[in-house]
Structure formats: C-alpha cells, structure tokens
Amino acid sequence: MREFLSGNEATARGAWEAGVEVAAAYPGTPSTEILESLIGRPGVYAEWSTNEKVALEAAFGASLAGRRALTAMKHVGLNVASDSLMTLGLVGAKGGLVIAVSDDIGFSSSQNEQDSRYWGRFVHLPVLEPADAAEAYAMARDAFAISERFEVPVLLRLTTRVSHVKRTLTLGEREAPDRSRRGYHRDAERWIITPNHVGKRLEVRALRDAALAEESAASRWNVLEHGTDRSVGFVVSGPAYHAVREAFPHASVLKLGFSHPLPLALAYQLAESVERVMVVEESEALVETELNAAGIAAAGRAWLPPHGEITAPAIECAVSRLLGYSQVQEAKKAKKVFPRPPTLCAGCPYMGIYFWLGQLTDAVICGDIGCYTLGCGEPWNAMDSIISMGASLGVAHGMAKTFEGNGDAKPVLAVIGDSTFLHSGMPALANIAYHRANVTALILDNRTTAMTGGQDRPQLDFAQLSTALGIRPERVRKVDPYELPAFFKVLREEIKAPEPSVIIAERPCVLSREFVRRRPLTVIEDKCNGCARCLDVGCPAITVTRREREMRASGKVVEHAWVKIESGLCTGCDVCAQACARGAMVAA
Amino acid sequence: MTFDLLVVGIGGQGVLTAADAIARAALQSGYDATKTEVTGMSQRGGVVCSQVRFGQRVSASEIRPGAAQLVIAFESAEGLRWSHYLAPEGCILVDPWRAVPPIVSSGVHEYPANPIGELDSLKTKVLQVAARATAERLGDARLANSVMLGAAASSLPFPEQMLRNEVLRRFSGGALAAQNAAAFDAGRELVTQTV
Numbered sequence: 108m109r110e111f112l113s114g115n116e117a118t119a120r121g122a123w124e125a126g127v128e129v130a131a132a133y134p135g136t137p138s139t140e141i142l143e144s145l146i147g148r149p150g151v152y153a154e155w156s157t158n159e160k161v162a163l164e165a166a167f168g169a170s171l172a173g174r175r176a177l178t179a180m181k182h183v184g185l186n187v188a189s190d191s192l193m194t195l196g197l198v199g200a201k202g203g204l205v206i207a208v209s210d211d212i213g214f215s216s217s218q219n220e221q222d223s224r225y226w227g228r229f230v231h232l233p234v235l236e237p238a239d240a241a242e243a244y245a246m247a248r249d250a251f252a253i254s255e256r257f258e259v260p261v262l263l264r265l266t267t268r269v270s271h272v273k274r275t276l277t278l279g280e281r282e283a284p285d286r287s288r289r290g291y292h293r294d295a296e297r298w299i300i301t302p303n304h305v306g307k308r309l310e311v312r313a314l315r316d317a318a319l320a321e322e323s324a325a326s327r328w329n330v331l332e333h334g335t336d337r338s339v340g341f342v343v344s345g346p347a348y349h350a351v352r353e354a355f356p357h358a359s360v361l362k363l364g365f366s367h368p369l370p371l372a373l374a375y376q377l378a379e380s381v382e383r384v385m386v387v388e389e390s391e392a393l394v395e396t397e398l399n400a401a402g403i404a405a406a407g408r409a410w411l412p413p414h415g416e417i418t419a420p421a422i423e424c425a426v427s428r429l430l431g432y433s434q435v436q437e438a439k440k441a442k443k444v445f446p447r448p449p450t451l452c453a454g455c456p457y458m459g460i461y462f463w464l465g466q467l468t469d470a471v472i473c474g475d476i477g478c479y480t481l482g483c484g485e486p487w488n489a490m491d492s493i494i495s496m497g498a499s500l501g502v503a504h505g506m507a508k509t510f511e512g513n514g515d516a517k518p519v520l521a522v523i524g525d526s527t528f529l530h531s532g533m534p535a536l537a538n539i540a541y542h543r544a545n546v547t548a549l550i551l552d553n554r555t556t557a558m559t560g561g562q563d564r565p566q567l568d569f570a571q572l573s574t575a576l577g578i579r580p581e582r583v584r585k586v587d588p589y590e591l592p593a594f595f596k597v598l599r600e601e602i603k604a605p606e607p608s609v610i611i612a613e614r615p616c617v618l619s620r621e622f623v624r625r626r627p628l629t630v631i632e633d634k635c636n637g638c639a640r641c642l643d644v645g646c647p648a649i650t651v652t653r654r655e656r657e658m659r660a661s662g663k664v665v666e667h668a669w670v671k672i673e674s675g676l677c678t679g680c681d682v683c684a685q686a687c688a689r690g691a692m693v694a695a
Numbered sequence: 696m697t698f699d700l701l702v703v704g705i706g707g708q709g710v711l712t713a714a715d716a717i718a719r720a721a722l723q724s725g726y727d728a729t730k731t732e733v734t735g736m737s738q739r740g741g742v743v744c745s746q747v748r749f750g751q752r753v754s755a756s757e758i759r760p761g762a763a764q765l766v767i768a769f770e771s772a773e774g775l776r777w778s779h780y781l782a783p784e785g786c787i788l789v790d791p792w793r794a795v796p797p798i799v800s801s802g803v804h805e806y807p808a809n810p811i812g813e814l815d816s817l818k819t820k821v822l823q824v825a826a827r828a829t830a831e832r833l834g835d836a837r838l839a840n841s842v843m844l845g846a847a848a849s850s851l852p853f854p855e856q857m858l859r860n861e862v863l864r865r866f867s868g869g870a871l872a873a874q875n876a877a878a879f880d881a882g883r884e885l886v887t888q889t890v
Contacts, residue, residue, distance in 0.1 A: 111722055111730075137733075215733045239756075272731040272756045273715070274723060346756070353755035360760050418757050439760040442813065444776040445804035447796050449706065449741035478739070486801040647740050651800045666802060675836055 110278055114269035116684055117240035117276060118207050119144035121247025122177045123402035125203070126284040128150055131162040132651070133530065135181030136216040137270040138209035142179050143560075150281070155562045158496075158530040160222065163206065166192050167260075171298065172203040173289040175251045179207040181508075182221040187496065187531065189226070192260075194300050196230035197308040199258040199315075203251030206232075209265040212389045213415040218495060220414050220474075223264050224674045227367040229310050233319050234262045234367035237269055238348040240353035241276040242364065246328065253322070255288070257315055264366075266389050268346035273390035283526035293310065320368040328364025331373050333380065339426055340381030342374060342394060342405065347387045353419035355426070369397050378403045383429065385410070389418055451481055453648035454624075454678030456614030457551055459588035460522075462644050462686060463595050464489035469507055470518040470602070476497035476556045477524035478616075479551050486645045490522070497531030499523045500539060500548060507544040518602045521548045526556040526564045533576060540577025547601045548573075548609045551588075553616040561610060561619055573609040582608035589614060591685040617678060625679030626694045628672050634691035637667030641683040648676035649683060697750035698726075698852055703777045704769030705794050706740050709840040712865075713767070714745035716844060717851065720861040721749035724853035729756040740796060744777055752759040767847050769826070769839065770794045771810040778814055784821040788847055788886075790839065792827035822846070822886060829881050838878035845882025855883065 112120065119141050122130070130153040132142035145153040156162035158416055159180040162328035169176035180188065185208050192206075206228075210219040227234035237243040243265060296304050306565055323329060334340075336357040341349050344363040351360060361377045363370070378384050378633040386395040386407035395407035410425035411417055420438055454559055457479050464472055474483055474490035475498065483490035492502055503521035510516035523532050539546050551567050556562040573583045582604060586594045594612070601608040615621035627648075641649055655667045672683070674695060684692035698721075702714040711732060718730040730750035746758045746789035766787040768774030781787055791811055799806050807813060814821045824846040830838035837870050844862055848855035859879050866872035 111719060111728070213733070266732060267733060268756060271733065272729055273718065274729050274756075275727065349755040350757070356754075416757070418759075419755050420759055439779040441760075441779045442775050442776075444772050444807060445796075445799060447705065447740070447742045447773075448798065449739035450797055452739060481739070484797050485803050642797070645797050645801075647797055649797075649800060650795045651802075654802065668800075668802065670800075 110276055110281070111273050111275050112240050112244070113140060113271055113273045114237065114240040114243040114265055115140035115209070115271070116144045116267065117244035118179075118247045118263065121244040121279060122205065122251070123148050123151060124279050124281050125248045125251040126250070126282040127177050128174040128284055129166060129176040130154070130178070131156045131165040131176075132179040133157070133159045133162050133184055134556055134562045135184050135210055136180050136559060137182070137267045138181045138207065138263040138265070139208075139269070139562075141207050142529065145177070149419060150284070155556070155564065157565065157668050159188040160191055163188040164197075164556050166204060167191070167200065170200045170202040170552055172291050173202045175203040175284060177205045177207060179209075181217065181635050182210040182223050183217060183495065184208070185223055185226060191575055192230055197312060198298055198300055199311075200254055200260050201258065202253040204260040205247065205250045205254060205263055206260055207247070207265060209267070209270045209679045210390060212266045212268070218493070220390055222393060223262065224367060224393055225391070227262050231316055232262045233257070233365065234264055234369075235321070235363060236264045236344045236366045238344075238346055238362070238364070239269060240272060240274040240518065243269055244276050244410055246364065247663040252641065257322070259315060259319075264345070265394050266345050269520040272496070274613045278578050281529070293589040302647050316368065318415070323365040323368050324370045326365035326370055328366075329370045329373055330362045331377055332360045332362060332426065335360040337381045339383045340377045341385050341387055341443055342377065342398065344394065345389050347389055347417045348472065350417055350419045350422055351387055354422045363394065366394065369394060371401055374401070385426065385429065387416060387422060388412065390414070399665050404476075404533060449481060449483055450647045451478065451645060452617045453646050454617045454622075454680040456553060456612065458587040458644050458646055459550065459591055459594060459682045460551060460612055461487035461489050462591065462682065462690055464520070464522070465643060466522075467518070471500040471503075472520045472522060473503040473506070475521070475523040477527050479522055479524055482522065484488055486643055497523070498534060500535035500546070503546045503548070504535060504539045504542070504544045507546045508542065511545070514532055518603070519546050521546055523548065523550055524557070525550060525552040525554065525569065528569070529564055533572070536573065536609070538577070544607055545605055547598075548607070550609060550611045552611055552613045552643060553619070554621065555616050555619050557601045557618065560615065569611045573611070578607055578609050582606060583611070584608070585611045585613060587614065589680055589682055591682060625681075627674040627677035627679050628681070628684060628692045629674070629695040630671055630692050631693060632669075634689045635669055636689055637669045639666065639668040639670075640688060641670060641686050642668060644686050646683055648673045697748045698765075699763045700765035700767065701744055701758065701763050701777055701780050702747065702767045703744045703773045705773060706743050708743070708769045708836070710743040710769060711745050713745050713844055716846070716861045717858065718749065720858040720871050721747070721853060722850075723861065724857050726750060726853075729753045729755040735811050742773065742776065749826050765847070765850050768841060769843060772807055775807060775810040775813055778817060781817065781819045782843050783819065786822065786850055787814060788822045788824050788843065788850065789797045789814060790826045790843065791823050792825070802848035803811075812882055823859070824882065826882060829885065830878060833874065833878055833881065835874065838874060841875040842882035842885070845879035846886045848879075848883060849886060
C-alpha cells in the first residue's frame with residue numbers, strides 16, 4: 108500500500124508495524140504527530156504523559172516488562188528526560204525501547220537549536236538518522252530489533268525536515284508482538300543502579316560499544332555511493348542528504364543512517380577516493396570533529412551556514428568557496444514586508460490577562476512556554492523572561508527573594524499555563540510556598556495543552572493543588588479572565604499581599620470543543636472617540652479603519668485610531684467592550 | 696525537472712490542507728511528490744508557507760528562491776512576502792484580500808499600500824483571484840480555500856479534474872461537498888474570465 112506520510116506519521120507507522128505496545132510522549136514541535144498517530148491504533152497503549160521524563164520512564168517500564176515501547180519528544184524535551192536517560196545508558200533495555208527525538212532545526216518554535224546526537228555519545232546509545240519519511244518508517248521498524256539485540260535504548264534522531272516533510276512510502280503489516288520476551292523477573296544487579304552495581308554495568312557498556320561499532324560498520328543504513336565527480340566527496344546524514352543530491356547528483360557520498368557509532372572504515376574509503384571531503388550535518392559539527400580526530404581532513408561547518416537548515420544552494424555556495432571559485436551566485440532577496448508573528452486567537456482568555464499585565468509597568472513578570480508566551484509581544488509587552496518549561500516560578504522565586512527587604516523592590520509575578528505547571532512547575536511552587544517568597548503566580552488554565560494543538564492533560568483542581576503545595580487558602584484566588592474589572596481587583600490585592608499567592612484564571616481554549624461562541628460584537632461609530640484603548644486587548648478581530656494624529660496645546664502628540672470588528676473572527680467574549688470607556692462595542 | 700509551487704497565507708486559512716490536496720493530485724497523476732512546511736508557531740495567525748514539488752523524482756523538499764513555477768497566495772501581503780521564490784516564467788495567483796494583524800493595527804508596522812501593484816512590477820504573471828470575496832458571496836469565507844484551488848487548477852500540469860476529485864474526496868458527500876464543488880468551479884470561472 109502506497110501512502111503519502113510525514114516523517115512523524117511514518118515513524119509512528121514503523122513503530123506500530125514493529126509491534127510497539129506502549130507509547131508515551133509529551134507534545135512539542137516538531138515531534139507532536141508521532142504520538143498523535145499512535146493514539147487509537149489497535150494493540151497500542153498510547154498516552155500523553157505529564158512531561159518527557161515521565162514519558163521516557165513509562166516507556167522504559169514497559170520495556171522492563173518485555174514490551175516494545177516508544178517515547179517521543181522534541182529536542183529540549185530530552186533535556187528534561189536526561190536524568191533517567193543517563194541511567195538507561197547503563198542498565199539498558201529489555202523489550203525494544205526507541206526514543207524518537209525531533210530537533211527543531213532553525214528554532215522555528217523553540218528556545219534554541221540543539222543537536223540530540225550528542226546524547227548518543229554522552230549516554231553511549233546507537234543513533235539512527237533518517238533522511239526522509241520512508242527511512243523514518245523503515246528505521247523505526249529496525250530500531251526495536253537493534254534495541255533488543257544489544258539490550259539498549261535506540262535514539263531515532265529526526266529533524267524538522269524529516270518530521271514535517273511528506274513523501275510516498277510503501278507500508279507493510281504489523282508484526283505480532285514477541286510473547287517469549289514478556290514477563291518480569293527481579294534482577295537487582297541489572298536494574299538497581301546503586302554504586303556497587305555501576306562498575307559491572309560500565310564493563311557491559313564497553314562491550315556493547317564495541318559490538319555496536321561492528322553493527323554500524325556493516326549496517327545497511329550506512330552506504331557509500333560512488334559518483335563520477337570526485338572533486339568533493341560528502342559525508343552526510345539526515346535530510347541534508349537530499350540537499351546534497353539536489354546540488355551534486357554525481358558526487359560520491361557516504362550516507363550515514365546508523366550514524367553513531369560512526370562507521371569510520373567507510374569514511375576512510377570515501378576519503379581515499381575523492382580529492383576533498385565535506386561533512387554536511389544539521390546543527391553541530393559532530394561527525395566533522397570525529398572524522399578530523401580520526402585523521403580524515405574533513406571540511407564542513409566553516410563553509411556552511413552556522414545554524415539552521417542546510418539547503419542545496421547553501422551547499423553549492425560552500426563547495427564553491429571551498430574550491431576557491433570566485434563566482435558565487437547570490438540568492439534572490441525577499442521583499443520587505445511587515446513581520447506577522449503568531450497572535451492569540453480572537454476570544455482567547457489570555458487577552459484579558461495580558462490587557463492588565465501590559466499595564467503593570469513597574470512589575471517583573473517571569474513568563475513560561477505555551478500560547479501565553481505570546482504575551483511578551485505587541486501590544487502587551489508583558490514579560491521579562493522566558494527560559495524553559497516551568498522556569499517562570501523558579502526565576503520569580505529567586506527575584507522575589509533577592510528583592511526581600513530591598514527598598515526599591517518591584518512586585519514579582521510568574522505566568523504559567525496549566526500543562527506547563529503540571530510538566531515542571533509544581534516543585535517550584537512548593538519551593539515558593541516553603542520559603543515564603545513574595546511571588547504572585549498566575550496559573551492560566553485553559554484545560555488543554557493548547558500551543559501544540561490541544562493534547563489532553565490531567566484534569567485537576569489547581570486551587571486544591573496550590574493549597575496542598577503550601578500556599579495559604581486565602582491567597583489562592585480563582586478568576587474569570589473575561590471579567591476585566593473583577594480580575595484586576597484580584598490582581599491588585601494579590602500583588603499587595605506580602606506573601607506567596609496564586610491566581611487561577613479559568614476559561615477553555617477557543618479551539619477546544621468546550622468553548623462556546625457568543626454573538627459577535629460591533630462598533631457603534633458615533634460612540635467611538637478613537638482612543639484606541641481596545642487595541643491594547645490585542646485581539647486579531649479588531650482592525651483599524653482610520654488613524655489620526657492630534658497635536659495637543661501642550662505640544663504632546665496623541666494618536667487616535669478608529670476600529671471595526673471582524674464579525675467572522677469575533678467570538679463575543681466582550682473583553683474589548685469592557686476595555687472601551689465609551690460603551691461603543693455592543694453585541695451585533 | 697520538477698514542478699515547484701508554494702502555497703502561502705496565514706495560520707487558519709487551510710494553507711497546509713490546500714498544499715496537501717495539490718501534492719496528492721500530483722501523486723494520483725503519476726508523479727513523485729514532496730510537501731513540506733515549518734509548523735508550530737505558524738499557527739495562530741502567523742505566516743504559513745507550504746512547499747510542494749513534484750516530478751519524475753524529487754530529492755530535496757525545499758524550493759529554491761527564484762525557482763517556483765507557481766505561487767498560490769491566500770492573502771495579498773503574503774503573496775508579496777514570498778514573491779522572491781517565483782521563477783521569471785512563473786505565475787502568482789493572489790487573493791487581493793488583506794488580513795491586517797494586530798502588529799499593524801497597533802501602529803507598530805505598516806501594511807503595504809499596494810501589494811498587487813508591487814507584484815505587477817516583478818514582470819511575472821500575476822492573476823488576481825478574489826477567492827475570499829467569492830467565498831463570502833457563496834455563503835462561507837472558509838470556502839475561499841476551494842475557490843483558490845479551482846483557480847489554480849488550470850496552472851498545474853495535470854488534468855483539473857484530478858485536483859477537483861482530491862479536494863472533494865475530503866468531504867464525505869452531503870452539503871459540504873456540494874458547497875466546495877461549487878466553490879472550486881467558481882474559482883475555475885474566475886481565471887477563465889481573467890485570461
């Protein structure tokens with residue numbers, strides 16, 4: 108059966124055909140669709156876990172019980188999972204355990220660009236790097252067998268242009284899970300990683316490293332393709348393979364699919380058959396460094412873009428410069444058009460929050476990761492820091508403690524979404540409560556993991572949870588973010604309170620099924636005086652019809668803007684009507 | 696040789712779905728095809744660009760600037776934003792509809808005064824397709840997607856019917872299928888009138 112699938116869908120399909128029985132993940136671009144494609148598949152228990160570490164541990168638990176298991180995450184998710192990952196490098200796996208990690212090359216929706224292949228070196232894991240969806244599918248199938256044969260988790264490293272590129276591939280049937288592997292027996296020396304067991308496991312790991320090196324040297328995923336053009340030979344992994352082939356169809360190429368341990372013998376063969384060697388790999392110069400250390404003079408990063416995706420024109424340009432050609436073709440330049448950053452949706456409950464937070468000019472607001480990250484931008488500019496998942500509360504805690512007893516202290520707020528709070532915010536809130544840091548924490552509860560497309564998460568009472576973590580019940584407040592005056596009153600009281608407090612803003616995400624649309628609003632033109640306060644709401648349904656500049660007698664220039672409401676977008680949330688001092692916005 | 700095209704617009708317009716329909720119609724017509732985009736933050740009203748390549752065999756999925764035979768723009772400033780991808784002999788189908796984001800409404804940035812005029816000055820073929828307006832006339836702005844695909848059908852190197860079938864395959868009959876069929880045909884009409 109021929110199918111047209113993305114790399115993520117193909118990975119899920121390959122894992123399913125390999126007989127995967129347990130899959131656990133936390134969503135994150137560009138990895139989300141892997142688990143999404145496994146949900147509801149027969150014979151698989153698939154879950155959205157509360158964070159990547161929990162997901163990895165869940166998959167490992169299934170492996171320990173002899174089941175094939177998969178976990179999926181984005182590159183920064185693997186940082187969260189890394190504490191357990193380090194141990195899994197020692198204890199290994201029983202049922203096939205595959206860690207599919209997708210690196211956001213070009214950081215289109217991440218706090219950084221990060222090369223997950225380092226974990227292969229760090230943890231001593233085999234690394235498979237598909238070039239496209241068809242390979243992702245086939246490698247996902249192979250990965251479970253490799254994992255079982257060497258009793259080790261396998262890292263399946265995807266990048267954006269594998270995860271999100273659709274290609275055609277031929278699918279197969281699901282393999283029946285191997286029942287002989289099932290069952291669990293206590294094996295303390297193996298699975299309990301106390302210091303007295305580490306030495307033994309290190310010996311096992313060294314033997315495994317050697318065996319994996321032999322395996323990768325002979326792997327069908329590492330192929331030396333001899334070409335007629337011998338001026339530059341390429342060592343390439345991941346989707347960059349297709350870019351190299353586009354740019355240099357006749358070159359010799361060592362295509363790395365089983366890229367760690369590195370098949371050095373093949374690299375020597377390539378080096379002997381070409382004049383120059385160039386390594387093309389996404390993110391860090393990892394293979395390049397290892398080849399040079401092995402005595403192969405390999406060019407790479409110095410000629411290629413320092414970060415982001417490597418395209419065919421970039422490779423052509425790099426080779427021209429490497430070979431000293433003077434003619435380098437300039438790429439066509441883009442027209443200058445205003446930036447169009449993502450916005451909160453019309454009716455998003457977070458707009459009521461940021462309408463006020465944007466006016467707190469004297470407060471420090473520590474932000475977090477989710478849709479509400481957008482509060483850092485226009486028109487609200489209501490954020491001072493964004494670090495990583497769950498960091499808002501820890502950073503706010505440190506600032507509040509530093510400000511304590513300091514004359515020029517500012518109020519410190521933390522803004523965190525429901526899913527992020529459950530992911531990694533809870534320990535920091537317990538810390539705030541325990542050490543009595545004067546932080547006002549806003550938990551924005553829209554009942555879903557919204558930014559990545561609305562995945563489910565535990566439905567629980569955040570007020571009870573906050574109290575249980577040590578916040579005094581009087582300082583735990585629930586608000587409706589659509590009620591602007593009421594929310595502002597609570598916000599003011601909690602900022603003023605000289606102790607930790609939590610404000611829980613509850614409203615479902617507008618993209619969720621729970622959300623109820625109301626009649627759209629319209630602007631009564633006679634009442635609008637152009638004060639433009641409604642634009643501070645930041646709603647995409649409000650657009651400007653005309654602008655005027657007024658020079659006051661004092662010499663101050665005042666900007667006026669008259670607006671209309673796009674009825675197709677407006678959800679009737681009424682937040683702009685409450686922001687309007689003139690009562691100019693009413694239900695249509 | 697590959698046929699390279701971009702479908703561009705803003706989050707929520709169904710850009711990815713439209714690109715997927717074209718890629719699948721190309722596959723049905725016997726071509727190899729790839730489709731790619733960077734998603735994530737591009738949802739929520741941000742910039743969306745999906746790239747489709749098809750031909751005997753496609754290697755890289757990314758299109759080179761200056762190489763696209765066709766750009767399908769669901770919004771006028773977005774057409775301008777991606778116009779450097781057009782090949783000299785290429786063609787851009789652009790909806791003159793304007794989506795003005797808060798970053799413009801709040802006065803921080805300006806919307807181009809005449810994006811279609813700027814496109815005309817590029818000396819590539821420009822076809823204005825009032826997809827959004829047509830869709831609204833047909834009763835639902837969301838039909839703009841099918842109107843635009845109908846308008847694009849004659850610019851693709853496979854029978855128009857292949858794309859029409861692919862678009863309608865997504866709706867399991869009923870009123871929705873009929874509405875989209877009407878929208879697709881209205882789009883086809885729009886370009887025949889222009890040419």
